[in-house]
Amino acid sequence: MDVEKDKLRQMHCEFNPLSRCDGSVMYSQGATGLIGAVLGPIEVKTQNLSIDGSYLECNYRPKAGLPQVKERIREAAIRDVLELALLSEAHPRSKMSVQIQELEDRGSIDACAVNCACLAMLIGGLPLKCSFAAVHCIINEQGEYVLDPDQSETLHQRASFTFAFDSVEGNLLLVQTKGAFKIAQFNDIECLCRSASAEIFQFYRSQVAKYHGRSEATAEKAEVMET
Template sequence: MSKKAATNAAKDKLREMQCKFNPLSRSDGSVMYSQGATVVIAAVLGPIEVKTQNLSIEGSYLECNYRPKAGLPQVKERIREAAIRDVLELALLSEAYPRSKMSLQVQELEDRGSTDACALNSACLALLIGGLPLKYSFAAVHCIINEQGEFVLDPELNETLRQQASFTFAFDSVDGNLLLVQTKGAFKIAQFNDIECICRAASAQIFDFYRSNLAKYHGRSAENDSSSTDLPMET
């Protein structure tokens, strides 16, 4: 990150991240994920039976649905849904399960800013906890340029009301390649490059969050399995 980017950054830290694994019982994997006050729940099913019209011998069919907190999906939700599907199509190892379907359902619970990135991060965690085959995990980060020209990483909703431009990036965990770039508003190429650097650095924090929470979850699962098998037998 350049010196100019560092001085321009009004807020260069992600909001607090939290997650709860498998809050839903009727799925192969689910997660309730939050960044700040933004909360999203994602659930996966698969591989499961696929309808004949969607059957492919080359790989599994991917179904992705995004639901707003209230009402029916509108254009904004359809765009968000398409972005999630695009990233999943890159990350999923679909050829591992041909003639089948993998389904992702994302439900918005609270929109308090950076929801595009939060939805993608919840989707990744749901895929990981559900055991779906991935080429790599991915992390999404949102950043804006506010009306003072400052960079604001992972902004709250009220911080985006008078923004000059907004950016959402998604990176893979292996090579750090860009999987998604969404931009809106007017900006300079130099600003784009600086914000990409800021978001790339922030994605490392999200990958660390994934690793630590998955390790804790699987550690608890192993302890539970061990305690159940070590119970003394009645005579």
């Protein structure tokens, strides 16, 4: 396995930067940044009503202008992952809404958008069968594997891969490929991305635990002040 870079860029998140939603997150990975927001369960239009489960709405907005074909493809990929992870039967006859706003695309935007959506759903309390994490990797002109590349590293690439895994059994929820590659290279990069996804899941756990710990401490302080 010829690897040039096997480390993820630094991750950072801020919970609930938005007030008019059930949960939101500002997520960055390197210089790539997005905001995710969720609402639900909320009232659903008759044409989307289902007695078996909730209707999932997913919208992706670019940094500027109206969504183009590439944004619609990204939106569809995010929705596919969310539909696999969402426990829709928990809230039948209702709607779950996930909104993703791109702030800055400096590489690996597809994977970052999926991770942002997962954190937003976790903090918003939407019912999930499992959490999920996406990882992007490329093969550069020298045939080396570059994990979580930034924008400059993707200018001259032979092939591109994006994988999303669930947190329970490590099943593949999303596979996107572009370019020419060998099956052995595909298998190597899947293993590399699967290993990196464990770091993302650990990041989720630490950030959510920190947020709830802070929330509990704030509530306890308020109770003390009231007494």
